[in-house]
Amino acid sequence: MTEGTTTDKKFSRVLLKLSGEALMGEQDYGLDPAKLEIIAKQVQSVTRLGVQVCVVIGGGNIFRGISGAAKGLERGTADYMGMLATVMNALALQGALEALGTHTRVQSAIPMDTVCEPYIRRRADRHMAKGRVVIFAAGTGNPYFTTDTAAALRAVEMGCDAMFKGTQVDGVYSADPKTDKDAIRYDRLSYTEVLSRDLRVMDASAIALARENNIPILVFSLHNPGAFADVVGRKGTYTIINGEG
Numbered sequence: 001m002t003e004g005t006t007t008d009k010k011f012s013r014v015l016l017k018l019s020g021e022a023l024m025g026e027q028d029y030g031l032d033p034a035k036l037e038i039i040a041k042q043v044q045s046v047t048r049l050g051v052q053v054c055v056v057i058g059g060g061n062i063f064r065g066i067s068g069a070a071k072g073l074e075r076g077t078a079d080y081m082g083m084l085a086t087v088m089n090a091l092a093l094q095g096a097l098e099a100l101g102t103h104t105r106v107q108s109a110i111p112m113d114t115v116c117e118p119y120i121r122r123r124a125d126r127h128m129a130k131g132r133v134v135i136f137a138a139g140t141g142n143p144y145f146t147t148d149t150a151a152a153l154r155a156v157e158m159g160c161d162a163m164f165k166g167t168q169v170d171g172v173y174s175a176d177p178k179t180d181k182d183a184i185r186y187d188r189l190s191y192t193e194v195l196s197r198d199l200r201v202m203d204a205s206a207i208a209l210a211r212e213n214n215i216p217i218l219v220f221s222l223h224n225p226g227a228f229a230d231v232v233g234r235k236g237t238y239t240i241i242n243g244e245g
């Protein structure tokens, strides 16, 4: 894909990045089944458009390596615990999707054969070509990384046309719109602007990887039902981050 063509291209294969927090609803911790069902329906509606979907899921609703390390755990150990949390979320999302009749596979970057498939790129590609939703668990499989970086990596590996980041707000703002009434929302940003203004929508390493491989990132709110399908169809409100300024 060349720079400048991403704005009007129709998407045929996409990656959705969900943070663990998206699954916990109003709770402080863990999983909210109602929230899971809403998200599963959003994913299903995109598959019904004939678009192939894979998902990278975070674990922050259960465990974050950095907070474990702050409490005295060795960082590497804490990060592995964080990766295991993402596997729990992946299984929960799989359950919610399968309950709706959508076929899925979970692939973990840390092999755990009795629980799910190991990550095998070509196998994941085949699942997606057959219309199955592939949920990638355990991030990159390495400590000191995050699931944002895992999302960019898998999007590149799977040849996705774009990466969609579902958040609590409808795009990227200059400041937190929940606390700053003067915060402005951007319709479009370049990768370099996101990095140089330190906008923190995703990790710098994820943005850099997307920039290097020219994968657009579309940031939207998961709160609006049908938002994922809308944004895939280039409707509704979102911020697009790509090579164009």
Ligand code: UDP
Residues within 6 Å of the ligand: 018, 019, 020, 021, 057, 058, 059, 060, 061, 063, 064, 065, 066, 078, 079, 080, 081, 082, 083, 085, 086, 138, 139, 140, 141, 142, 143, 144, 145, 146, 147, 148, 150
């Ligand atoms: N993690 C990791 N390597 C990875 C991805 C995740 O070590 O490639 C660990 C890290 O400890 C992180 C936790 O898993 O804090 C949960 O992931 P993340 O914080 O990205 O989840 P999110 O914020 O998206 O819920």
